[in-house]
Amino acid sequence: MLSTVRNDDVTQKDADRAVVVAVTSRAVFECGADDDEVYKVGRAFPLLQALRRVNERLLEQDSAETLLFDVVLVTTDRQQQQQRSRIISSTRRHGLEVGRFCFSSEEDFIEGLLKNSVGLFLTTEGDEASQASQKGVVSALLEQQTTSCSSEKLRVFFCGDSVIQPETGPTPASRAAAQSFSTQVGEMRRKFSMTDSPLSVVMVMSRGGRDSCCAALHTLRFRGVSVDEVYCLAGAPRGPILSELRPHFWLSDGFSSLEE
CATH class of the missing domain: 3.40.50 (Rossmann fold)
Incomplete structure (x- = not known):
């Protein structure tokens, strides 16, 4: 019920x-x-x-x-x-x-x-x-x-790989929803200064090099999302760095575990 x-x-x-x-x-x-x-x-x-x-x-x-x-x-x-x-x-x-x-x-x-x-x-x-x-x-x-995690600053992490490869998402509906949500988060982030914000947006790129990372950043900016920090792992496991950086949640076009 x-x-x-x-x-x-x-x-x-x-x-x-x-x-x-x-x-x-x-x-x-x-x-x-x-x-x-x-x-x-x-x-x-x-x-x-x-x-x-x-x-x-x-x-x-x-x-x-x-x-x-x-x-x-x-x-x-x-x-x-x-x-x-x-x-x-x-x-x-x-x-x-x-x-x-x-x-x-x-x-x-x-x-x-x-x-x-x-x-x-x-x-x-x-x-x-x-x-x-x-x-x-x-x-x-x-x-x-x-x-x-910090209770004073919300840390939102985006998966750069899924940003430039949206076809990897489970359904077209979920991909569209992810883009809509990222746009809303980007609009929120723009309401604060670069140095004094309760909201931090971070992008982590698991695969690929500088070109892939730039392409993902360009896509997020096109959606209106300004990124505070970028990490290009070039194939290295993302679990250790995510555990160290302690995001509140990790966003891809589907769902993901920080231990992956």
């Missing part, structure tokens, strides 16, 4: 302009004992803080700003479904800026993502990320390293 509950404790975002990010409750909270009144925060907590920080800075610059992150908390776990009041109260207790709660079964969570116009779906489960990507929802895995 699919249901969406609005969180009236936070200001609702403009549906036409907001960048909707859905995060699974398993990534946000650690399920404790049955008598725990409030869940402990999980690996996605620094991510949600960083998203909120971007929103705060955007509104500091322009109180009428509508291009903001809008977070949806997705719950498919049956046990947590029965404890939805605890999930909502845990969100409030920890001061998380969650606009809506989407409760669904494992079979219809994709419908929930589509109904909530989700632009990016973040999960700890590869199967969920794969299913969402196949249905045209940009998806990424939240690795354990996310727990040590």
